[in-house]
Amino acid sequence: MTTEVRSLREFKMPDVGEGLTEAEILSWYVKPGDTVTDGQVVCEVETAKAAVELPIPFTGVVEQLFFPEGATVDVGTVIISVAVAGAAGAPAPAAPAAAPAPAAVAAEAAEPERREVLVGYGPRTGGSQRRARRTTAAVPAPAVAPAPVAVQTAAAVPVPVVAVPVAVPAPAEAVAVTGDRPLAKPPVRKLAKDLGIDLRAVTPSGPDGVITRDDLHAHAAAAVAPAPAAAPVGAEAVEPAVAAPAVEPGTGDVRVPIKGVRKATAQAMVASAFTAPHVTEFVQVDVTRTMKFVRRLKESGELGRDVRVSPLLLVAKALLTAIRRNPGINAQWDEAAQEIVIKGRVNLGIAAATPRGLIVPNIKDAGSKTLSGLAVSLGELIDTARQGRTAPGDMQGGTVTITNVGVFGVDSGTPILNPGEAAILAFGAVRELPWVHKGKVVPRQVTTLALSFDHRLVDGELGSRVLADIAGILEHPKRLITWG
Template sequence: MTTMTEASVREFKMPDVGEGLTEAEILKWYVQPGDTVTDGQVVCEVETAKAAVELPIPYNGVVRELRFPEGTTVDVGTAIITVDEGGGDAGAGEAGGAASVAESETPAETPAPAPPAPQAPKPEGRKPVLVGYGVAEASTKRRPRKGVPVQQAQVPARAQQPEAAAAVQGELNGHTSPVDRPSSVGRPLAKPPVRKLAKDLGVDLATVTPSGPDGIITREDVYAASAPPAPEPVQTPVAAPTPAPAAVSYEGARETRIPIKGVRKATATAMIDSAFTAPHVTEFVTVDVTRTMKLIEELKQDKDLAGLRVNPLLLIAKALLVAIKRHPEVNASWDEANQEIVLKHYVNLGIAAATPRGLIVPNIKDAHTKTLPELAQALGELVSTAREGKTSPAAMQGGTVTITNVGVFGVDTGTPLLNPGESAILAVGAIKLQPWVHKGKVKPRQVTTLALSFDHRLVDGELGSKVLADVAAILEQPKRLITWA
């Protein structure tokens, strides 16, 4: 019989997935105690102040314990899951594995290990808990802990119903449930991408009828479940862009409280820091962009831009990059600690994007080096990735200037707040057909309003005005993209 020691138990700690972030919230566990895991397998999804990230585990073995339930915010560096690397060793034998796991779980303060208990019969027909990764050839069962109460933290967070809680409690005490564990706690079988799709669509997998082999839920099942309208109003509209009016009642309640965490919490903190740290100045200009709109229609027919998204944002971004090239002092940051102004010789162009998780600002690295087709491709990928909720934390780091397009909401203009560490942000209003004096006559023209906010410690009124005027001049006469570039 092989004796297993605590040396075979590995702790997986919450990593820093956001370049300096200090905490993350556990959104979903994809495994439970007793499951077999392999190196690189995704075990959970966490949300940082930047984005949602799936965490792969770097070990092979059997999950011993989930340290925190779903919904818990955990500090970086804290162990969140333990894996017994010896628990998946088929050569040790099933009986030996069961005894060694029980011994390794004996608390340090216990004077002596409990006497061995009869081995539980091996369950038949065990299904994989995480679809696509299979099950271990030999599994181990825990021996009852005599005289040691089961800790509440060891009960999986998903066991919310009385039946599920009883099933999990029995399993932790060494009793085999009449049915397989995954089904006893009501966990539907689905691959991680399908679970992610269900979460994005707001579909509870427990209500979905599976059509795949062995009762596996497919993407088609999730889409079918999301098709009919919900019969009741949503209890907590977390993704709603604005709070519900006071007169609206949710199942009798006159108020709905939404926890401030994740992306929304980070955004609020950043905006407060920005508003009360950097002295903001905002300037406005209204410009005739009729020629730019005509150029966009012509570029849509250009074979070099085939398959790419050509829209006003593309030429506005290019105009801002040209203006920064003509006035590089605007592309800077304020180093308070060293009392220095840091001039950036590169432009990481941020694009504000509204997502169900809140406002995020991913940026295009070295945007000043890209051709128009390359910039169009980068913008398209940035927007689609943000809408899918797959923006990585690294993509939101290191921005230098930002564009926010409030015109897509029909808004004429605004006074945007700077992203911390940046010197300027350009807001683009709605492009509308308006009466405009053109060549001495009043004619209908495509008109928009631009607003440039800048840090007055770095950018004085003259520099800010020149940058904004250059952007407006390029959009009025887009041929300046060639002459000024």
């Protein structure tokens, strides 16, 4: 008599090795009964650092989803079980306890041990293939203890041997189609949830009727408040964060859970504020020549045809130049060794407000890049942050940060240090103001820079020199050529 071997394999919430202890399940891409293949993405989760997709490390049929979308799960907890089918044709053993290992199980045991990893964390064999979402939402089965590995006859409980068809994988951000539900990508659905917007009430503008982030913002603006004023001159458009759903005046309180990126940010900011003694210095700068330089670079295309040029680019280059002249600002405090560590490379962080909260991805070894190379890296960083696809590795190892508060029309502030860094520069709005220039009061483009630094590592002299260097370069951007 022929036999079919059926074993249950469990997939646990992976540990990315960065001190993360939990993750929230944003979306399931499979449901019980679906066939999955080794390397196929089965769900998207949000950790305290980023939203990532999880590939399954084996092939079989989905048996059970242990948690629904929106649940927060500890690392190491089983989130999905898969029935793995073995080979048919071997004689049926007398009892499961005395049965020798079937060929399929033996072959599986002979495979090299694999560690379950997040996308972007370590190699994995085989290609990645993502299935389009099903037409019904995944609903986890009732929590029942999984059955032990058993041998069953084909006549009693048939386990069909299904040939997995070779299908064209869906794009990395497959559009969710669930019956008559509106079309939208997972990050857009998450944003709609944060805003408290019913997607069915939103008018889509994307291709094939897909709802975009802009559609959500337009819908929210039309329903709650008039359209916001245009961004000030020189502001780099980074999508603002959504702090809480809109609340109508006179209604009850709304509670917003603190989790994911917002939870990690809150903990990091409290630790930074009460660990590092902050000092902030300010300077107003005439950036008229810098704004002209930006326009010239845009019009000439000398940095590249598709390269984004903005005032933020020149601020970043000015900061990098000042750091090269004053390397002590690019440092870290080692409490255990009681030492100041001067970093050999500048990993330049750019604070970005996203729908998931504030994140600070950084450009690795930014100090070695040319102005053109820095422009490309800055554009890629901003685009990735807007899409909610910043990888955890891109937010680690930063040494100094820029926060562009001018995009919100804010002139200045006292920024809090990113934990582990010695300095952070706030770039305010660029405004036309009366200014004394060559002995006359004339309208000039003016901004305010604020530099916060850790006074354990950076004294007032060093902080003032760095800020003065940045201001001098932005006032006379030709110094980027002589100093940079």
